[in-house]
Amino acid sequence: MKKxxxxxxxxxxxxxxxxxxxxxxxxxxxxxxASHAVNASTVFEAYYLLEARGLITVKERSGYYVxxxxxxxxxxxxxxxxxxxxxxxxxxxxxxxxLGATRNRTVVPLGSAFPSPLLFPLKKLGRTMASIAQHMDPxxxxxxxxxxxxxxxxxxxxxxMIDGFSVPTDxxxxxxxxxxxxxxxxxxxxxxxxSILIECPTFYAALQAIERNGLNAIEIPSHPKTGVNLDAMAxxxxxxxxxxxxxxxxxxxxxxSLMPEDKKQALVALLQRYQVPLIEDDVYGELYxxxxxxxPAKAFxxxxxxxxCSSFSKCLAPGYRVGWxxxxxxxxxxxxxxxxxxxxxxxPVQQTLAAYLAMGxxxxxxxxxxxxxxxxxxxxxxxxxxxxxAGTQLTRPAGGYFLWLKLPEGTDAxxxxxxxxxxxxxIAPGPMFSAQRQFSEYxxxxxxxxxxxxxxxxxxxxxxxxxxxxx
Amino acid sequence: MKKxxxxxxxxxxxxxxxxxxxxxxxxxxxxxxASHAVNASTVFEAYYLLEARGLITVKERSGYYVxxxxxxxxxxxxxxxxxxxxxxxxxxxxxxxxLGATRNRTVVPLGSAFPSPLLFPLKKLGRTMASIAQHMDPxxxxxxxxxxxxxxxxxxxxxxMIDGFSVPTDxxxxxxxxxxxxxxxxxxxxxxxxSILIECPTFYAALQAIERNGLNAIEIPSHPKTGVNLDAMAxxxxxxxxxxxxxxxxxxxxxxSLMPEDKKQALVALLQRYQVPLIEDDVYGELYxxxxxxxPAKAFxxxxxxxxCSSFSKCLAPGYRVGWxxxxxxxxxxxxxxxxxxxxxxxPVQQTLAAYLAMGxxxxxxxxxxxxxxxxxxxxxxxxxxxxxAGTQLTRPAGGYFLWLKLPEGTDAxxxxxxxxxxxxxIAPGPMFSAQRQFSEYxxxxxxxxxxxxxxxxxxxxxxxxxxxxx
Numbered sequence: 028m029k030k031x032x033x034x035x036x037x038x039x040x041x042x043x044x045x046x047x048x049x050x051x052x053x054x055x056x057x058x059x060x061a062s063h064a065v066n067a068s069t070v071f072e073a074y075y076l077l078e079a080r081g082l083i084t085v086k087e088r089s090g091y092y093v094x095x096x097x098x099x100x101x102x103x104x105x106x107x108x109x110x111x112x113x114x115x116x117x118x119x120x121x122x123x124x125x126l127g128a129t130r131n132r133t134v135v136p137l138g139s140a141f142p143s144p145l146l147f148p149l150k151k152l153g154r155t156m157a158s159i160a161q162h163m164d165p166x167x168x169x170x171x172x173x174x175x176x177x178x179x180x181x182x183x184x185x186x187x188m189i190d191g192f193s194v195p196t197d198x199x200x201x202x203x204x205x206x207x208x209x210x211x212x213x214x215x216x217x218x219x220x221x222s223i224l225i226e227c228p229t230f231y232a233a234l235q236a237i238e239r240n241g242l243n244a245i246e247i248p249s250h251p252k253t254g255v256n257l258d259a260m261a262x263x264x265x266x267x268x269x270x271x272x273x274x275x276x277x278x279x280x281x282x283x284s285l286m287p288e289d290k291k292q293a294l295v296a297l298l299q300r301y302q303v304p305l306i307e308d309d310v311y312g313e314l315y316x317x318x319x320x321x322x323p324a325k326a327f328x329x330x331x332x333x334x335x336c337s338s339f340s341k342c343l344a345p346g347y348r349v350g351w352x353x354x355x356x357x358x359x360x361x362x363x364x365x366x367x368x369x370x371x372x373x374x375p376v377q378q379t380l381a382a383y384l385a386m387g388x389x390x391x392x393x394x395x396x397x398x399x400x401x402x403x404x405x406x407x408x409x410x411x412x413x414x415x416x417a418g419t420q421l422t423r424p425a426g427g428y429f430l431w432l433k434l435p436e437g438t439d440a441x442x443x444x445x446x447x448x449x450x451x452x453x454i455a456p457g458p459m460f461s462a463q464r465q466f467s468e469y470x471x472x473x474x475x476x477x478x479x480x481x482x483x484x485x486x487x488x489x490x491x492x493x494x495x496x497x498x
Numbered sequence: 499m500k501k502x503x504x505x506x507x508x509x510x511x512x513x514x515x516x517x518x519x520x521x522x523x524x525x526x527x528x529x530x531x532a533s534h535a536v537n538a539s540t541v542f543e544a545y546y547l548l549e550a551r552g553l554i555t556v557k558e559r560s561g562y563y564v565x566x567x568x569x570x571x572x573x574x575x576x577x578x579x580x581x582x583x584x585x586x587x588x589x590x591x592x593x594x595x596x597l598g599a600t601r602n603r604t605v606v607p608l609g610s611a612f613p614s615p616l617l618f619p620l621k622k623l624g625r626t627m628a629s630i631a632q633h634m635d636p637x638x639x640x641x642x643x644x645x646x647x648x649x650x651x652x653x654x655x656x657x658x659m660i661d662g663f664s665v666p667t668d669x670x671x672x673x674x675x676x677x678x679x680x681x682x683x684x685x686x687x688x689x690x691x692x693s694i695l696i697e698c699p700t701f702y703a704a705l706q707a708i709e710r711n712g713l714n715a716i717e718i719p720s721h722p723k724t725g726v727n728l729d730a731m732a733x734x735x736x737x738x739x740x741x742x743x744x745x746x747x748x749x750x751x752x753x754x755s756l757m758p759e760d761k762k763q764a765l766v767a768l769l770q771r772y773q774v775p776l777i778e779d780d781v782y783g784e785l786y787x788x789x790x791x792x793x794p795a796k797a798f799x800x801x802x803x804x805x806x807c808s809s810f811s812k813c814l815a816p817g818y819r820v821g822w823x824x825x826x827x828x829x830x831x832x833x834x835x836x837x838x839x840x841x842x843x844x845x846p847v848q849q850t851l852a853a854y855l856a857m858g859x860x861x862x863x864x865x866x867x868x869x870x871x872x873x874x875x876x877x878x879x880x881x882x883x884x885x886x887x888a889g890t891q892l893t894r895p896a897g898g899y900f901l902w903l904k905l906p907e908g909t910d911a912x913x914x915x916x917x918x919x920x921x922x923x924x925i926a927p928g929p930m931f932s933a934q935r936q937f938s939e940y941x942x943x944x945x946x947x948x949x950x951x952x953x954x955x956x957x958x959x960x961x962x963x964x965x966x967x968x969x
Contacts, residue, residue, distance in 0.1 A: 157628035168817025346639025374817035
């Protein structure tokens with residue numbers, strides 16, 4: 028734990044235990060610096076962190092106070108609960124249009140799905156790949172066929188162990204990114220006409236996969252802080268006979284919700300009762316701002332019913348397209364589908380990541396990455412609170428790099444998106460995250476790019492445009 | 499053209515024009531060396547080449563003669579024509595068992611689907627990748643998303659031009675090997691319950707894809723020299739309403755057949771008449787032993803109905819998993835399926851191949867590769883003719899690295915395969931290449947591995963075992 032994190036934790040503890048109470052003024056940065064024997068920047072970062080967690084607020088020219096909802100914009104309330112609804116999906120056109128726009132480098136990427144590639148240890152990865160490339164065993168092109176490079180799979184198994192649970196190396200299949208892993212899982216457990224439980228709002232790739240495979244989506248409402256509603260899910264499991272459940276337990280895209288551990292445990296127990304497999308998308312799990320990596324639901328899986336999908340694309344090596352699935356009882360089936368569809372992930376990228384992970388330094392990189400993302404989140408939220416119109420609500424996720432905003436009543440996020448694009452700014456409008464194109468007043472913003480005056484300006488422009496798109 | 503190729507061409511010309519006639523004795527190596535002012539090894543290689551093409555034969559202790567079928571084993575006759583038969587497919591278990599065996603390094607890989615990785619310019623590729631890896635534009639992870647790296651797609655378009663026809667760069671989608679390309683094509687043009695025309699015997703991956711997607715196979719008989727029977731195909735097009743046709747026009751796996759150009763043209767015309775798309779698998783096209791690269795059917799496509807799939811896995815960079823499809827009118831659909839299933843091929847491997855191709859030297863490598871494969875084919879055939887039992891028939895493909903053998907009447911290739919495996923030798927038994935598990939007397943042998951005493955010994959062992967497996 029870094030110094031500022033330690034300090035923040037001490038103060039948070041004081042608030043939890045009631046030593047500090049709502050409205051209390053915190054010591055000034057100078058005072059705290061002296062009394063804790065740390066330098067001022069450490070105090071600043073600790074205060075930032077506490078502010079990001081909503082525990083304290085800053086009042087200009089006055090100082091820091093223990094929070095009681097004095098933030099200018101309210102935290103996003105739970106979405107109105109729609110009844111789980113069985114529906115075919117037709118969202119792809121919209122999604123492709125929006126994604127196409129975010130690939131243009133001249134567009135400010137608030138709507139992008141990717142963090143900035145500049146956040147990653149590209150130099151070190153490059154040197155590692157250079158060395159691997161020049162010393163590759165020629166026969167590794169056969170050896171590294173699916174299920175994949177043995178060293179890499181072992182490194183991944185070790186990381187599960189570090190996170191407090193164990194996954195057999197043999198259950199791990201290397202894939203071309205998490206997206207392939209998720210699609211392989213879906214193929215392994217469903218056939219056309221089946222129904223799939225998803226959360227609402229959901230990552231659009233789940234919608235696209237469901238659409239492409241002729242499946243039906245059952246949308247379960249999801250809370251912006253704690254994730255999918257288990258009562259609604261239990262009802263849907265009872266009523267429909269879903270072939271699988273597909274969701275993100277940690278820092279969900281687009282909500283940023285983090286399912287508490289006991290809820291994950293309850294989720295797995297519920298699915299085991301119905302023997303419905305869980306396709307768990309956990310690509311943001313390493314990007315936590317709290318004390319430790321949140322466990323995935325997989326950690327509570329005693330029957331091999333959870334297929335845990337992740338990748339290195341969001342936390343280490345964008346563009347390498349290396350992901351995996353820890354597939355439990357479905358591992359063999361998934362390996363075979365992989366062998367007959369894309370055969371294998373490329374040997375050089377697999378070996379590069381195996382070597383990088385073996386070398387050490389990954390956790391140091393991750394700490395720096397998390398810190399950067401948290402700082403950027405804080406700056407985004409500060410600016411949004413300053414300039415966005417009243418009636419805006421927003422999430423304050425404890426990880427990842429997405430904010431989910433509800434704009435003032437009656438805002439048309441799709442027309443806002445079009446307007447922004449004309450001005451060289453992309454945003455991700457809410458309807459792309461729903462089979463029924465709900466969330467017409469919502470947008471997702473990406474804070475995974477370096478905070479610059481261009482981005483600050485884009486947020487100002489966005490704020491200015493919103494009122495024009497209220498019906 | 500190399501010296502030996504030039505000399506071989508001169509002699510072939512003499513045979514064609516009747517200067518040399520059937521049964522004529524050729525000059526001894528020493529005589530020819532003197533009269534053509536080349537060294538003896540050049541003459542040897544020219545004679546080898548002519549022998550491989552079936553134009554001359556060698557009689558031990560006697561010399562070289564213009565051919566008239568004096569080979570000890572007859573060329574494989576056409577397969578008995580079964581009627582095209584609509585059938586669901588269930589071949590995967592068999593194929594996985596067999597492929598699993600060929601991955602064991604201690605097994606002599608006569609049944610392998612891959613050529614030896616030692617045949618490729620791995621050092622130069624490694625240096626290229628090392629340089630790319632250390633100078634990658636961080637933003638290329640976004641830029642190189644599907645349809646793929648612009649430079650690589652342009653290099654591929656240039657190669658089409660060199661081969662005498664043009665394909666727009668925009669029609670090219672980079673994939674994770676040709677296998678993904680083929681699967682994307684199938685997904686783009688079919689839905690469960692549809693029928694697909696395939697050749698018989700066929701590459702098992704086509705069978706597996708058809709099986710996985712709930713499609714039906716219509717098997718069209720294929721000639722060991724000239725490929726699929728167009729009359730049978732016309733009848734099948736008339737009778738069934740197939741969603742697509744999937745076949746290999748150049749050095750088909752397992753037959754090694756090469757469809758003549760006019761036949762390819764007729765094939766495309768036939769499919770255009772019925773507006774049935776062609777999924778053309780052309781991964782062996784660069785491995786020709788003749789004067790020039792055989793054109794794919796794509797060269798005759800005037801309506802964008804042919805999806806031409808290929809890769810660098812068999813001719814340049816095994817393990818890089820970089821393939822592509824030139825998809826004509828289906829390019830946009832395929833790009834989108836790729837974006838929603840595996841997103842993109844890894845940026846480093848795409849850029850490495852683009853840089854390698856731009857550098858020059860690829861054609862030089864290909865010439866050496868073809869020469870090696872031809873020499874290995876000749877050695878394989880020589881040995882097979884010496885030691886295999888009477889009643890064996892075999893192909894003499896003009897490219898690729900597979901021989902297709904019909905063993906004596908009543909041989910059980912599956913039990914032979916099991917027996918061989920126990921002795922550390924893999925072979926590819928015929929039934930894995932047919933939806934109806936035909937070809938029980940056939941095997942495919944891979945001559946794409948360096949000729950060693952181990953391989954020679956394995957052929958001897960195989961020959962010895964055959965009689966034990968005749969029912």
